[in-house]
Each structure stands twice: as C-alpha cells, then as structure tokens.
Amino acid sequence: MIPPAAAPDFLGQAGWGNAAIVPLAGDASFRRYFRVIDGARRAVLMDAPPPHEDPRPFIAIAEHLLDQGFAAPRILARDLQQGLVLIEDFGDLRxxxxxxxxxxxxxxxxxxxxxxxxxxxxxxxxxxxxxxxxxxxxxxxxxxxxxxxxxxxxxxxxxxxxxxxxxxxxxxxxxxxxxxxxxxxxxxxxxxxxxxxxxxxxxxxxxxxxxxxxxxxxxxxxxxxxxxxxxxxxxxxxxxxxxxxxxxxxxxxxxxxxxxxxxxxxxxxxxxxxxxxxxxxxxxxxxxxxxxxxxxxxxxxxxxxxxxxxxxxxxxxxxxxxxxxxx
Incomplete structure (x- = not known):
C-alpha cells in the first residue's frame, strides 16, 4: 500500500499539497484507497491504475446519484490519465x-x-x-x-x-x-x-x-x-x-x-x-x-x-x- 508515485503532484495541484497519505484499503479489484489528511480536512484518494481500471464510470455514476439526491462521494479532483481521483471521505462507520x-x-x-x-x-x-x-x-x-x-x-x-x-x-x-x-x-x-x-x-x-x-x-x-x-x-x-x-x-x-x-x-x-x-x-x-x-x-x-x-x-x-x- 505504497501511494502511487504521481500522488504528491496530483494532490498538490488539487490544493492538498501538505496532506499526509495514509493507506486505507484495497478491494477485490486493482483499485486501492488512501486517506488524505490535511489538518482537519479529510479526503480519500482512489488509485485506479490504467489499463486495469478506468475511474470514469465511478465518476459518472457518483455524479448521477448526487444529482438524484443520494449520498455518493463528491468528486474533489481527478486525473484520468494517471487513474487518480480525490473523493469525499465518508469516514469509517460501515x-x-x-x-x-x-x-x-x-x-x-x-x-x-x-x-x-x-x-x-x-x-x-x-x-x-x-x-x-x-x-x-x-x-x-x-x-x-x-x-x-x-x-x-x-x-x-x-x-x-x-x-x-x-x-x-x-x-x-x-x-x-x-x-x-x-x-x-x-x-x-x-x-x-x-x-x-x-x-x-x-x-x-x-x-x-x-x-x-x-x-x-x-x-x-x-x-x-x-x-x-x-x-x-x-x-x-x-x-x-x-x-x-x-x-x-x-x-x-x-x-x-x-x-x-x-x-x-x-x-x-x-x-x-x-x-x-x-x-x-x-x-x-x-x-x-x-x-x-x-x-x-x-x-x-x-x-x-x-x-x-x-x-x-x-x-x-x-x-x-x-x-x-x-x-
């Protein structure tokens, strides 16, 4: 769970340049997740590395669900070429x-x-x-x-x-x-x-x-x-x-x-x-x-x-x- 090499630059451009990157979770796919911590601010970094993963469907469905009033994570920043997406952090209470x-x-x-x-x-x-x-x-x-x-x-x-x-x-x-x-x-x-x-x-x-x-x-x-x-x-x-x-x-x-x-x-x-x-x-x-x-x-x-x-x-x-x- 080492953060992707492109993560610091991506977070810097998104306004999270001073944030700590902490391993959060992986799943049954190639996607990995990290918690990004900057003082009181929290976000989640999704690493969806191409060509194995494509984050565009996640982004599209998240925005669709949000438009319909459901609580999907807001998309805070994205770099589709690197497969990096910064999303709203829902916390740890599953x-x-x-x-x-x-x-x-x-x-x-x-x-x-x-x-x-x-x-x-x-x-x-x-x-x-x-x-x-x-x-x-x-x-x-x-x-x-x-x-x-x-x-x-x-x-x-x-x-x-x-x-x-x-x-x-x-x-x-x-x-x-x-x-x-x-x-x-x-x-x-x-x-x-x-x-x-x-x-x-x-x-x-x-x-x-x-x-x-x-x-x-x-x-x-x-x-x-x-x-x-x-x-x-x-x-x-x-x-x-x-x-x-x-x-x-x-x-x-x-x-x-x-x-x-x-x-x-x-x-x-x-x-x-x-x-x-x-x-x-x-x-x-x-x-x-x-x-x-x-x-x-x-x-x-x-x-x-x-x-x-x-x-x-x-x-x-x-x-x-x-x-x-x-x-």
Missing part, C-alpha cells in the same frame, strides 16, 4: 461493523437500506448499459471457467448455458421496471453518514452499475457474500420492500433467479481471486455462497439450473471443498 457491534439495530439499518433502494427504483435508470442476457451468461460462466476446474470437475458447459437460457427470461420479461442496479450493494459498501439525505447512508463501489431488474440489489444486500443475514431478516426486508415499492407479481421468482445467478458468479470470482490474483482468503466465503445458491436453486423457477447442478457438481465438491487452500 454498516457491516455497526451491525456487528449493535446487533439490535440490524432490522432498522437494513430497513433504511431497503428504503434507499425503493427510492432509487422509483426513478428512471441511469444512462448505463443494460444488464442483459450476454452479461448474465458471461457472469455465471465464471463458475464453470474457474470453480469447476479448480475442484477437478469436467462439466457439461453447453448444458449449463442452456439451463440458464431456460430461466433468464423470467428476469428479462418481468413486469418490473428497469432501474439503476448498483451491483455491489451490501453492508461493506454502505456507510453511515451524517446527512439527512438518502436515509443517512453513503454509497460506495457502484462503478459497475447497469440498468436491470430491481431484485438484483436486494439479493446483493440480503444474500451478502461476506456477512450472514438471518433468513428471518431477509424475509422481513423483502416484505418491507414489497410494502413500499409494490413490485410485480413475478418478483419472488426473479429474486430467486438473480440470487442463483449472482451467487454462482461470486463462487467463480472468489475462486479466480485465489488462483489468478493470489487472494486465498476469499475461499473462506465459499461455504456461505454455496448455501445461498442451493437455497435459491430450490425455487421452482430454477428447476433447469438445479437439475444441471445435481448432475454435474456432487455435494462433496461444494461448500468447503477448497478449504485446504483458504488462508
């Missing part, structure tokens, strides 16, 4: 740690996160690409591309594609509106911020936003890859969303399909993070992901995909089958 420390507030905090989604879904979608069949298939393909070989399985990939083709029309032909899908809306990417706007919640990590089905971000929040959400909490929050957003009658089926789609994708991504990127700690999340995926597959709408999993990935090749490699 929803995940807050709920871990104050479990009695879990329902109230999740309800606020659901309220925010309902507000977002009541607005026209951002000018972003569609979450379409090609994207869905490319994402679920990460499981057969990375997880299955890692576990020593030679599976029927063509049948896998056909199984998903059989269930994805439920999402594509849904009566639900097309909305802005943040795609990584969960407790580690939501901050508690001191603002009356947007239910006091600050949004992060939305640079991959697409226009798609409203159930997706609910799955991201309530079937969290990194945090156990009690089934009763998930059920209560889905009921809360339905009460305030009045989704279409096929919402439960769409939620299950997108849950299975997202969880299959994440199993592939976390395997790739271990094998390609040398980040074995993500393997520790796989038992949770398999549990969520199997629960989604039990929905009747997923029958073709469930049949494929039953025929291709035995029970002993799921859950913690890669545990010996986890850090």
């Amino acid at each position: 929803v995940k740690e807050h709920m871990d420390d104050a479990p009695g507030e879990e329902l109230a905090v999740y309800a606020r996160a659901i309220d925010l989604l309902a507000d977002l879904h009541a607005l026209p979608a951002a000018p972003v690409p569609p979450y379409d069949r090609a994207v869905y298939q490319r994402e679920v393909g990460l499981l057969t591309e990375w997880y299955c070989p890692a576990i020593g399985l030679d599976v029927d990939v063509d049948a896998y594609v056909r199984a998903w083709d059989a269930v994805l029309p439920i999402v594509e032909q849904s009566a639900s509106p097309t909305v802005t899908v943040l795609r990584d809306y969960h407790a580690e990417n939501i901050m508690l911020v001191d603002t009356p706007a947007a239910h006091g919640l600050g949004l992060l990590d939305f640079q991959d936003a697409l226009a798609g089905h409203p159930a997706y971000d609910l799955v991201s929040l309530l079937q969290d890859a990194r945090r156990d959400v009690p089934p009763e909490t998930e059920a209560a929050m889905l009921a809360h969303y339905k009460a305030i957003a009045s989704p279409s009658a096929d919402f439960d089926a769409a939620y299950a399909v997108l849950g299975a789609q997202r969880n299959a994708k994440i199993i592939g991504i976390f395997t790739r993070l271990w094998q390609r990127d040398g980040k074995p700690r993500y393997l520790s999340f796989l038992p949770r992901m398999w549990g969520l995926l199997e629960r989604d597959l039990a929905h009747p709408a997923l029958a073709p995909v469930a049949d494929w999993f039953a025929a291709n990935i035995p029970a002993d090749k799921r859950h913690d089958a890669l545990r010996e490699f986890a850090a």
Whole structure:
C-alpha cells in the first residue's frame, strides 16, 4: 500500500499539497484507497491504475446519484490519465461493523437500506448499459471457467448455458421496471453518514452499475457474500420492500433467479481471486455462497439450473471443498 508515485503532484495541484497519505484499503479489484489528511480536512484518494481500471464510470455514476439526491462521494479532483481521483471521505462507520457491534439495530439499518433502494427504483435508470442476457451468461460462466476446474470437475458447459437460457427470461420479461442496479450493494459498501439525505447512508463501489431488474440489489444486500443475514431478516426486508415499492407479481421468482445467478458468479470470482490474483482468503466465503445458491436453486423457477447442478457438481465438491487452500 505504497501511494502511487504521481500522488504528491496530483494532490498538490488539487490544493492538498501538505496532506499526509495514509493507506486505507484495497478491494477485490486493482483499485486501492488512501486517506488524505490535511489538518482537519479529510479526503480519500482512489488509485485506479490504467489499463486495469478506468475511474470514469465511478465518476459518472457518483455524479448521477448526487444529482438524484443520494449520498455518493463528491468528486474533489481527478486525473484520468494517471487513474487518480480525490473523493469525499465518508469516514469509517460501515454498516457491516455497526451491525456487528449493535446487533439490535440490524432490522432498522437494513430497513433504511431497503428504503434507499425503493427510492432509487422509483426513478428512471441511469444512462448505463443494460444488464442483459450476454452479461448474465458471461457472469455465471465464471463458475464453470474457474470453480469447476479448480475442484477437478469436467462439466457439461453447453448444458449449463442452456439451463440458464431456460430461466433468464423470467428476469428479462418481468413486469418490473428497469432501474439503476448498483451491483455491489451490501453492508461493506454502505456507510453511515451524517446527512439527512438518502436515509443517512453513503454509497460506495457502484462503478459497475447497469440498468436491470430491481431484485438484483436486494439479493446483493440480503444474500451478502461476506456477512450472514438471518433468513428471518431477509424475509422481513423483502416484505418491507414489497410494502413500499409494490413490485410485480413475478418478483419472488426473479429474486430467486438473480440470487442463483449472482451467487454462482461470486463462487467463480472468489475462486479466480485465489488462483489468478493470489487472494486465498476469499475461499473462506465459499461455504456461505454455496448455501445461498442451493437455497435459491430450490425455487421452482430454477428447476433447469438445479437439475444441471445435481448432475454435474456432487455435494462433496461444494461448500468447503477448497478449504485446504483458504488462508
């Protein structure tokens, strides 16, 4: 976590020349984050190095969300050639740690996160690409591309594609509106911020936003890859969303399909993070992901995909089958 060589000049030109640069965090991508401290002033330096990262989508979605009244970080300075962006600092109070420390507030905090989604879904979608069949298939393909070989399985990939083709029309032909899908809306990417706007919640990590089905971000929040959400909490929050957003009658089926789609994708991504990127700690999340995926597959709408999993990935090749490699 050494700051990029161009950071001092960039900060100097942005009016932060005397600031200290302190490592803050990295994530599952090539992006890195640093806290910039100048007396009482605080900001966050995003290092999104080209060609691996492009900060322009983050900037565009941040400005779109701010225009719509949501608490996204304000962009304070940018250097697109260097991949450096100085953004508003939302502090350190993430929803995940807050709920871990104050479990009695879990329902109230999740309800606020659901309220925010309902507000977002009541607005026209951002000018972003569609979450379409090609994207869905490319994402679920990460499981057969990375997880299955890692576990020593030679599976029927063509049948896998056909199984998903059989269930994805439920999402594509849904009566639900097309909305802005943040795609990584969960407790580690939501901050508690001191603002009356947007239910006091600050949004992060939305640079991959697409226009798609409203159930997706609910799955991201309530079937969290990194945090156990009690089934009763998930059920209560889905009921809360339905009460305030009045989704279409096929919402439960769409939620299950997108849950299975997202969880299959994440199993592939976390395997790739271990094998390609040398980040074995993500393997520790796989038992949770398999549990969520199997629960989604039990929905009747997923029958073709469930049949494929039953025929291709035995029970002993799921859950913690890669545990010996986890850090």
